[in-house]
Amino acid sequence: MISNKCKYAIKALVYIAANESDSRAVMTSDIARDQQIPRKFLEIILRELRNNRILESKRGKDGGFRLLRPAEDISLSEVMRIIDGPIAMLPCVSLNYYRSCDECDESTCEIKGVFEQVRDRTLEVLNGQTIKSLTLNC
Amino acid sequence: MISNKCKYAIKALVYIAANESDSRAVMTSDIARDQQIPRKFLEIILRELRNNRILESKRGKDGGFRLLRPAEDISLSEVMRIIDGPIAMLPCVSLNYYRSCDECDESTCEIKGVFEQVRDRTLEVLNGQTIKSLTLNC
DNA sequence: TATATATCCTATCTATTTGATAGTATTTAT
């Protein structure tokens, strides 16, 4: 399962992509209201996405958030990794957060192979979807 | 990520499948030693698998665990669901543990579709693997 | 320059889950 935080992050990005314009940044409070996300929690999430160069922000009146890059260049897998960390089901098959399992020998591990397959199938979907492609469902 | 508990459960089942025989049940302490799993924690896991009709147990001297069904009839997805619950990434796309997301309307949810795809791709792998097929990696 | 309004930052909190450990009771083969 992905966390609520991650679900909120994805929905917020899709909302921003669908509502931003040159003349308008999208405010936390608008996203929170329309997507039913606790506002203060959402602030933390959006700041984290900004710190990871997914969003840019503008403070003060008429402030808000915009995508820092085109929506078609932000993949779902990238967002999920920022918020929730590894996508793989085992640390030892993670591409971006690899850790060895201290209790088992990877060269003879009976289950590593299956979870590599799961990882690859999962990433085929998640790498192929972007914030742009998700806005088409709006 | 799956939990350590779930990883232990899978490894223990594969170990049992590989080592059981008509004349021999497999003991917790042997699994714990060979697979480097904390023994008392493993006891809890094996009991849970027995309660869910994956294993049968025999108490007392020469006791231990055996698969209740043929290893080829126990899929990886079934084991994972018993120990960790849902395989899907969102509650609202789970086949066995469905829950609605209270904050969003499923008929207009922008992200439900992708996670249905991920679920289906994941299950193609996990339904196709059994305790039997995993023992071939031993 | 005052003001309203937005993000930024730090701290804190509660409940749940994870990953175990301890100790005792019960069953069974010999």
Next chain:
DNA sequence: ATAAATACTATCAAATAGATAGGATATATA
């Protein structure tokens, strides 16, 4: 009887999830 195995109940510490509170800072505009 006894040794050796599972069964059961209770407990615990650390991490994570899912927030909330309050004040600091920046900015558009009257």
